[in-house]
Structure formats: structure tokens, C-alpha cells
Amino acid sequence: MTKPKEYILRVTCPDRFGVVAKVSTCLNESELFILESAHFGDPETNKFFMRVKVISPNKNFKFSSFEKKFSLIAKELNIEWTLIDANFRPKTAIFVSKYSHCLQDLLYRESVGSLPLDIKCIISNHPDLRKIAKSYEIPYHFINMQKLSKSNAEAKINKILSKEQVELNILARYMQILSKSFVNKHYGNIINIHHSFLPSFKGAKPYQQAYTKGVKILGATAHYVSSDLDEGPIIEQTVDRINHSMTPKEMEVIGRDIESITLAKAVKYHIEQRIFLNGNKTVIFN
Amino acid sequence: MTKPKEYILRVTCPDRFGVVAKVSTCLNESELFILESAHFGDPETNKFFMRVKVISPNKNFKFSSFEKKFSLIAKELNIEWTLIDANFRPKTAIFVSKYSHCLQDLLYRESVGSLPLDIKCIISNHPDLRKIAKSYEIPYHFINMQKLSKSNAEAKINKILSKEQVELNILARYMQILSKSFVNKHYGNIINIHHSFLPSFKGAKPYQQAYTKGVKILGATAHYVSSDLDEGPIIEQTVDRINHSMTPKEMEVIGRDIESITLAKAVKYHIEQRIFLNGNKTVIFN
Amino acid sequence: MTKPKEYILRVTCPDRFGVVAKVSTCLNESELFILESAHFGDPETNKFFMRVKVISPNKNFKFSSFEKKFSLIAKELNIEWTLIDANFRPKTAIFVSKYSHCLQDLLYRESVGSLPLDIKCIISNHPDLRKIAKSYEIPYHFINMQKLSKSNAEAKINKILSKEQVELNILARYMQILSKSFVNKHYGNIINIHHSFLPSFKGAKPYQQAYTKGVKILGATAHYVSSDLDEGPIIEQTVDRINHSMTPKEMEVIGRDIESITLAKAVKYHIEQRIFLNGNKTVIFN
Amino acid sequence: MTKPKEYILRVTCPDRFGVVAKVSTCLNESELFILESAHFGDPETNKFFMRVKVISPNKNFKFSSFEKKFSLIAKELNIEWTLIDANFRPKTAIFVSKYSHCLQDLLYRESVGSLPLDIKCIISNHPDLRKIAKSYEIPYHFINMQKLSKSNAEAKINKILSKEQVELNILARYMQILSKSFVNKHYGNIINIHHSFLPSFKGAKPYQQAYTKGVKILGATAHYVSSDLDEGPIIEQTVDRINHSMTPKEMEVIGRDIESITLAKAVKYHIEQRIFLNGNKTVIFN
Secondary structure: OOOOOOEEEEEEEEEEOOOOHHHHHHHHHOOOOEEEEEEEEEEEOOEEEEEEEEEEEOOOHHHHHHHHHHHHHHHHHOOEEEEOOOOOOOEEEEOHHHHHHHHHHHHHHOOOOOOOOEEEEEEOOOOHHHHHHHHHHOOOOEEEOOOOOOOHHHHHHHHHHHHHOOOOOEEOOOEEEEEEEEHHOOOOOEEEOOOOOOOOOOOOOHHHHHHHHHHOOEEEEEOOOOOOOOOOEEEEEEEOOOOOOOHHHHHHHHHHHHHHHEEEEEEHHHHHHOOOEOOOEEOOOO | OOOOEEEEEEEEEEEOOOHHHHHHHHHOOOOEEEEEEEEEEEOOOEEEEEEEEEOOOOOOHHHHHHHHHHHHHHHHOOEEEEEEOOOOEEEEEEEEEOHHHHHHHHHHHHHOOOEEEEEEEEOOOOOOOHHHHHHOOOOEEEEOOOOOOHHHHHHHHHHHHHHHHOOEEEEEOOOOOHHHHHHOOOOOOOOEEOOOOOOOOOOOOHHHHHHHOOEEEEEEEEOOOOOOOOOOOOOEEEEOOOOOOOOHHHHHEEEEEEHHHHHHHHHHHHHHEEEEEEOEEEEOOO | OOOOEEEEEEEEEEEOOOOHHHHHHHHHHOOEEEEEEHHHHHHHOOOOEEEEEEEEEEEOOOOOHHHHHHHHHHHHHHEEEEEEEOOOOOOEEEEEOOOOOHHHHHHHHHOOOOOOEEEEEEEEOEEEEHHHHHHHHEEEEOOOOOOOOOHHHHHHHHHHHOOOOOOOEEEOOOOOOOOOOHHHOOOEEEEEEOOOOOOOOOOOHHHHHHHHOOOOEEEEEEEEOOOOOOOOOOOEEEEOOOOOOOOOOHHHHHHHHHHHHHHHHHHHHHHOOEEEEEOEEEEEEE | OOEEEEEEEEEEEEOOOHHHHHHHHHHHHHOOEEEEEEEEEEEEOOEEEEEEEEEEEEOOOOHHHHHHHHHHHHHHHHEEEEEEEOOOOOEEEEEOOOOOHHHHHHHHHHHOOOOOOEEEEEEEEOOOOHHHHHHHHHHHHEEOOOOOOHHHHHHHHHHHHHHHHOEEEEOOOOOOOOOHHHHHHHHOOOOEEEEOOOOOOOOOHHHHHHHHHHEEEEEEEEOOOOOOOOOEEEEEEEEEEEEOOOOHHHHHHHHHHHHHHHHHHHHHHHHHHEEEEEEEEEEOOO
């Protein structure tokens, strides 16, 4: 006996009355029954976002016939949509430099099944973390930024991503600025962890900045990368307390825990198709 | 020009495929358009819960015609339901003893509009907090438990509640045990704040118990009162850190802040019709 | 029988070996016995800070003889110091505008004994909150900023503060910028609550800014006021979670709770003499 | 040039006036200068606890001469004390069963230098986690509890601990009850992570219990193991929010993060000699 399949339907359209009912009815008529649903109409941008998890008890469900039916509503309501398998595991590239904590954390979560990723490769501008990649038997690509121009380096990276059909790029403390063209090409599919509570301490050495300012709470921010450095749509933020007696080094140690956890949460929301881009902000159904 | 009205529809029924779609469609056909919706099917109890906030742009909306239409679905799907004004302000009695912090907090929030309550009276087994009631011009009923039997006292209280048509009872650090019959009569409409992280420290003197056990985190629990003392369905819990140097008295001071906040949140969820009873647990759409 | 008196000794000096031992010994010889002590040497500024709570079982303790003895060490080690009664209740002015939540919270905490303040007056650039002042029987001074120049207004305020011998000024959502000369005159004795997680959203309308940026966590910051607007030494910060569905107005409601709590904590640290200024930062022994 | 050495002095004695001063003076006279110090007198048990971190600029510092001097005070004040190197790395055994998250976390933190442990061996009642031990090149001892009596199994474990001169035992989700005699032999040197917010859900399956009770917050508790199961002195507790929609399995996933973090914090406090046993409670200077 096969288990009934589950899917995620994502809908974005101009906000107006009746969308929920029309979408629900169409799903019902296609024998796709709603398990979870969430929606939000932004009064400011007048955009409507909806995520529905459905189950298909009918084993002969055909995407093409659903598509045919749903396209009619989509046209009427000006909907952009996707319907994908709820067990989707995105083909993923993890970008790292020298810090290993976020990488270790992602690999561990993947290994115990709590982050359903299909990790295709690890890309780095340093050779340092090759050993970790090896122990998990994942290809490690060292791109020597000292010897290559940025455009050549990114061309090399794009070749890897394209060969592996990568769908999600995770910058796990990757200390290299990506070019505008690279970012635009992958926009919405690059998640970065920034080691501060944005927009507080942009740029380099946020722990040093936090120390200098004497703040009492540290934070980490996971966000989609946009061409404005450290300014992309925020996905998740986490904080922890610090005090006057801590050195920037000790703040870093505390920071590592919240960076790992924040990045893992953001990646999980992304995999589960919970995040919608809404201008420079995110809508997250969690 | 009158503003279009908003309503909350609450639905409970056995869990089965297609409920969301049928409910949505019926709302749509009644020109009640969905602003917010949330639902949950409990795989254990097989019960389905749904809360929908709708807007009625049609000024001639009549409850009776909606009721007629919705009753058909309700019958088919075995639904229990209510549809009430989204601006519902429940007629409320606040029960207190000697501690004033939760009372003060509720009165303050009501006064600035963040807790839409219609506070009809304050009921107490002590005369101490009469002054506060007076400054807010709310009737204060001192029920002298020393002189009255429990059943006579509760009869007196029930008379007040009934005269004022009270819909919600808030126990704001009310240090009296209510009888089973009183609790059953008002079940689902009595919210209590327990000054510990239930089920940790039931019964009296939880701060003393926390001190004796040497726990590192204090909590407060808002719950519906059931006939099992300190065992009713939990609505909200909040915590704060403590350490070895604090006396039970200092823990109480810290506890007061989390009690006030936890109770206010629970009351807010109740007013906004976000809470469903699910056996001895709650489903909360927040 | 009189209870033995308790004092707080505060010490600041250049950091060097042996300070703790010398101070402890001198206290001991003066029959001032240590109940609590905390110290910190800042490796960056090379400054040393120490706070000691002592008890004097000797009823004939004389400040002058202690002063004589301690001055010798103070001179040797280049110490600035104070010794004051541990039950010190500073004469306090609370500054407000139109928002009442922080004021209400401070008055409530004072009334139940959890914030030992001697509140002498409430000063405001609006008449709105006079009623609250009245119910607590505290003088309310409305300074009409529309009709007065800033320097005349501040002269009037200074006259009140001076007449009442005010030692602590609390800006409880006071929406007026104080002049440099006013700030300098009272530096270290003005605590402000800023309704954001500094340095994130300085200036006006931080909740609107937080909304626009799409951050996932809101904060409040209590700090000493310096002549750089929103830049004074941070005392305490608190945060709470928000999400995409909240309007700036709803964020404000959430913000109010954390503002009140953060301000109350900062004031408590100040009263208990726990805070030391260290350049543009604070050292807090809590 | 050699760096000056740092030591931790730990003092426990009956509480009385003057201890801090006498200890400080003796340290000073021995040219051990105070970097950090913390102390606490418990008014209930009348016990005094003190932890001092000192630096010895004198390269010829001899423990024996300090001991001679300090013994005089110790005798007078009835002090139990230790003075050990501040860079102490305890020889450690980690006990595991089938869950790997706490083990992975501890090994990772050790590898990046944030937990200074000298991990001698991993002991398990299952063979499952051998691979992880191997990748870190740590001996893995599988003790087959199916084939051995408890006393024989523990004899075998004690032999390993004794051979490796183990000073600290970490139960990283070790699902075996230790005998009273084993616990007593190592009391104060066995840290366990319990997967609930003690004293809430003792015993087995706390996540199932949390689910059944419908609590809104999950917790984890690190504690010293005593012969009363799940009742030893609490070191650290951490919490995270849950809601009605989560299955016990999902709660477990959330629980894993807080278990790892809580255990790592507790171990860190232990290594840094910050924890004192005070009856069934702990005093922690952090």
C-alpha cells in the first residue's frame, strides 16, 4: 500500500475578497484536501500570500489535470503559484570560509533527518574545512580567490551549481561578497547568516561593534541575500544576553550558538516553503 | 458612511477531508470574505477546529439568512459553531484577594484600549483592594468568606454574575478554591493565573517550592479552571531566570511581572476567540 | 533594638593588583562586614570598579572615622568613592508626555515597595496625565513648551528640581529633546527609555522603522541620557518577537510592555547603586 | 617569557563576618592578586561560598608556602578549600546510548576550544555511536547491559574510569539508571541532561508527557546525578516555546537543541569551577 501524497500549494496575487474560498473549492474539487493553510493580505502592498498543505488520497492524482483546472482561477485572480511535493529536499550548496560551527550544525541536522536537504557540495574560499566535508562524504570545492578574479571565481561556482542543479545556496559564515549579477541570478535562493541583530551592526566585526557600543543583548540574523550588502529580506532573528565583563572573543562564542540555530530555522522555513518575499520583507507562515 | 462589519466564525467538528473548502465556500456565498483563517485537525482526538475572521461589505447582511445556509453544512459535517462580532467585549468579573498587580495590570490595559473588556465588577474575599476599584469607578463586592459558608458565598457571587450577565471570569490572584459546581457552571469562562510553571509546583507557595528545589527558571501559567485544582487546560506560560542568591520574596517580585503579562495574554486570546478547548488541552490560533 | 545598618561602598580607580584586598581589609578593620561584593577591571580602559554591600553590627559606627581611615587607601590607590545607606531612596522627578504606560508602571512598583523611589514630582510638556498624578497625590508640573523658549522651559524645570533636591530624573516616554547644558548638568542622573533596540532605530517612530525593515524581534533600551541624542550609555535592553502580520500599531502595544519592564529594571539598578559609567558604556553588577 | 599563571581558589565554610577580608588579605600577602571574585552566604543553611580567580605575577610561586599560610585561616574559619590551575581540563568520560546530538555538540565544542575537556573515553550501552567516536579518535567502550548484571557492568565502567583517572562524567542522554553505590562514589562529578523542565516531567518520555499535558513551553535541565532519580541538584535550565500543533516527535526535535545547549553550559560552569553544592541545590557564580 502506498501512502497518500502530500503537496504544498503556494499562491501570490493582488489582495481581494474571495481568494481563500475560490482556492479552497478548486482544491476540494481536485480531491486535494487541506491539512494546513495560512494566508496574509498585506494592507500596505495590497498583495495576498497563501500557503496550503494538501493531501491527495486519490492515487491517480495528475498534476496536469489540476493545473488545467487551477489555471482558470489563476488567470481570473492574477495568481502566481506553485504546487510541489511536501517532501521536497532541495539540492543544496553550502558556502563556507574558515568558521565551521554553522556547517557542522547543518550537516548534523541533515544527518539526523531534522533538515531535509540534499547537500550536493560545499564551496569555500579556503581549504580549511575540507576534512569535515570528507567525513560526511560531500564534495568540497576550494575556489582560490587569491588567484582568480571575482568574475572568474563566480563563473567557476556557477558551473558547479549548474552541474549539480543546485536549488538552494546557504552561506554558512561565508566571508566573501558576492557580485550583483551572482546575487540577482540566484535571488530568493541564497540564505545568509549575519552575525548581528540587523540592522544594528552591518559590515565587518559586529561583535567588536557590539562590544564598543556596550549593548546588553547580542543577535544573529538570517536573511535572503540581496544586492544591497546586509540588507536583504530578514527571515529569522535570535538573541542572547551579554554583559560588561565579556570580551569580543567571548561574545563570539555566545554568538556562534545563536548563529547556528538561527540559520537552521531559516533554512527549515525555506525547505518547507513557508517564506514569501514581500518587497524587502518576508511573510513567514510558521 | 458605516465601516463594514467584521465577524469571527468558530467551528468544531469531527476531522474529515473537505471541511475548509465547504466552510470557505459557504462564507463566500454569504458575502462574508475571509480576512484571517486558521484551523487544526488533532490526529489524536480526531477533532477539527477552525477560526475565521470575515468582513461583510454588504451592509444588509443578516445573521438569520447566513444561519439558514450554514446550518445545512453544519448538519452534514456535524459542526458546532458560533458567529460573533469581531469587536466583542465580554462582560467581565475580576476576582481578587490581596495581591493587586494582576488587577492593576488588567485595569490599565483596559483603560488604554489594549484589552477590550467590559468590566462589570470586582469580586473579592478581602476588602483590601477596594480603593483601586474606586479609582477606576468599578463596583467592588467584598464577600466575607469568614462569615459565609462556601455555598452561600458562591450563591452570592452567582447572583452578582447573573445580574451583570457576566461572560468572563478572571481570577487575578484569587486565593480561594471554587467549588466543583461553580466551576462546572462556568467552565471555559474562568481564567486563572497560577504563579508557577505548571505542572511543576501545584498548590500553595510555589515560590517557596521553587526556592527549595533550587530551580533556575520561574514560570507563570494562565489556564481555564477545571474541577481538578491547578489542572485545567493551559492557555499560556511565561518564564524568567532566577539564581541561587534570590530569596523566595525576591522570586515573588520577579514572578509578579510574568504573572501579569501571562494573564493579560491569555485574556486577550480569549476575547479574540482564539482558544478552543480540546479535552484537557487548548488549541490556540495566535 | 535597632537593626544593624547596611551601606553600599562604591569604588573607582586605575586597575592594579591588590585593590580588592586593601579595600576588604580596611572595611573589616572598620567593622563593616561584607555581605555582597563585585568588581571588574576593564582591560581596555584600565579602570577598576567595585561595589560592596556591608553591614555594620556596631551601632556606634561613625562615617567620619571610616572616612579618615579609608581616605588613606583612597589617596594611595587614586580611588574615587562613596559610602551611602543601602536603603537610599533617591528624590525623583518623572518626566512624561502623553504615553502613560511607563509612568503607571513606575508608580505601581513604587506603591507596592518594589522600587524604593521618593517621587517628588511629575514634569510634563502636556497636561494629559495630570489625573494619574492626582490619584497618587504627586505634584504635576505642566510646562507649556508652546509658549516658552527651550531655555526658559528648562530654567523652570531646573528650579523645580532644585527646590525638590531631585537626585534622579526618569524620562518615562518624555518626547522632548533636552538641551546639552541641561543634560551635562544632570549627567548620570537622567535615565531614558528608548522604544527600540538601540543602536537599531534611533530617532522618531522606531516602530514604523521596525515595520518597514521587517525585523522579527522588537526591543527597548534604557540608557543614561548624554548630549548625543539616543547615544548615551546603555543600561538595559529587552526584546520580544513580532511577525509579518503585525501593524506598527500592534508593534507599539507589544513594545509598551517591554518599555515598562526595561525602564523599571534600569531604575532599580540605579537605585541599588549597581551601575558605573565607563566611558560611553556601563558596568552593571547585577 | 612565560605568562603569569592563574588559579581558582574555592572556599566553603560556616557563614560569619570577615571571611572575605581575611581571604583577600591572605591572597594578597601571597602575591596572588584577585582578578575575579564572587561569594554568597546562604541565610538558610548558614553556609558561605567563595570563588576567587587570582593571578600570580611571581614566577617562583610555590603552592606549599601558600598552603602553609592559608591553612591557618582555614583552621580558624573552618574552611574547606581548593586552589587549582585556572586552565584545568578535567579528564572526562562521556556516557551515551542511542541519541547522538549531545555527544556531537560536546565533541564539536571541545574541538573548537570552547569547552576545555580532556575526553578520555565514550562509554555506551549500545554500539550505535561508535562511528562518531572514531571520527574524533576517542576510545569507545560498548558495555553490553543485556549480557552483564548491573553490578558487573558498573564494575567494568569503574575500571575504565579508574584507569583513565576520569574526573568528570557527562551523561549525554545516557538511558541507563546508575546504581546508588556508583552515584555515591562519583557524587558531584556526574552531570546529566534531563529532557524536561524538572521537576515537571520526571521519568521516561517527558516529551510525551508534555504533549499530553498541553504545556506551552518545553525545557531541559542539567543537574548533578544523585541517588534520587531525576532529583539531583539543578545546574542549568533552558526553555523554548511549543504549541498545540506539534507532535511529540516535533517536540523532541525542538528539545534536542535546548538539551545540547543546556548540557554544554552546565559542563562549562563545572570546568570553570563555578558550581558549589549546597544541600540539594547549587550555588553558581556565573
